Amino acid sequence: MLYEQIIKDLKNKIYKPIYYLMGDEAYYIDKVTDFIANNVLTEAEQSFNQSILYGKDVDLGTVITASRRFPMMANYQVIIIKEAQNIKGIDGSDGPGKSKKPNSFLLYAESPPKSTILVINLKYKSLDKNRKLYKALEKNGVILESKRLYDSKLPEWISSYLAKRHLKIDLTAATLMADFIGSDLCKISNEIEKLLLVLPKESKVITPELIEKHIGISKEFNNFELQKAIGNKEILKANRIINYFGKNPTDNPVFLTIKTLFDYFVKILIFHYTQNKSRENLSYVMGINPYFIAEYINAAKNYPVKKTISNISILRQFDMKSKGVDVARAQPDELLKELVYRLIH
Secondary structure (H helix, E strand, O other): OOHHHHHHHHHOOOOOOEEEEEEOOHHHHHHHHHHHHHHOOOHHHHHHHEEEEEOOOOOHHHHHHHHOOOOOOOOOEEEEEEOHHHOOOOOOOOOOOOOOOOOHHHHHHHOOOOOEEEEEEEEOOOOOOOOHHHHHHHHHOEEEEOOOOOHHHHHHHHHHHHHOOOOEEOHHHHHHHHHHHOOOHHHHHHHHHHHHHHOOOOOOEEOHHHHHHHOOOOOOOOHHHHHHHHHOOOHHHHHHHHHHHHHOOOOOOHHHHHHHHHHHHHHHHHHHHOOOOOHHHHHHHHOOOHHHHHHHHHHHHHOOHHHHHHHHHHHHHHHHHHOOOOOOOOOHHHHHHHHHHHHHO
């Protein structure tokens, strides 16, 4: 089930006995967990009927025993299990040995009490869809598989997040933020919330200037601008950015720069081998916003197929060098200077 549908049902007081929240993206798992914790029971009811347990502190038997209790002076009790990935058998697996006992959580899921709302918060793991438990949860509960977003989707997610606040964001600013913060939606949302605290009331559009001022991301010296400079073969600009990175290595880790450039040249290679070069099709197969297609058209002219493939190979070599494989670990700024020279020339 989609996150939006789950929240809609919860707001309409349509509750299920089990919420199995799993996957690599913690943001949606935590949002559903927090909504249930804060909204299903009143403050008075929570005192006797809401428990938050941690997987490292409890076993499966404790969870099931707690879940089978009846609520006190309320229609429901809420049991929230955080860090559930630490509980043996929570995935429906049987016990060890020849005399395998049926999994107790599977038995619970097949016939859960209607008066308990059990929330399983299972981060960075997913339940095998072939397990009997998955089918039981589909029938009697809710399964949310929260997958990590592709990097290309992050600017769109940031725009959507702000649109709910009746705010807009410059596309370059959204790309800048996504590139700097990475794909962790919790971190992105936290940075946006910090930004909104200091945003002037009259401001309705988030610009690169605002991000630079309040989040500390340079609108001139970042990986997004570096890839553009390399794509345009602007040697002076590329070296200015590299020099800035050398003076601020903590905010500009070399591995992230290499990854960004690797992804950039892979997209250029996809451009070369895509026959249908309409903006819509290129946007789809390359995983980028149509707004940036012109940039890749220009870069493809500067980097023919043979050079693009060579650059991808060079980036692989420098990724290994940055990790000290087969060579002494070089200083990041010196490594990037050599890398940029070899990519452009």
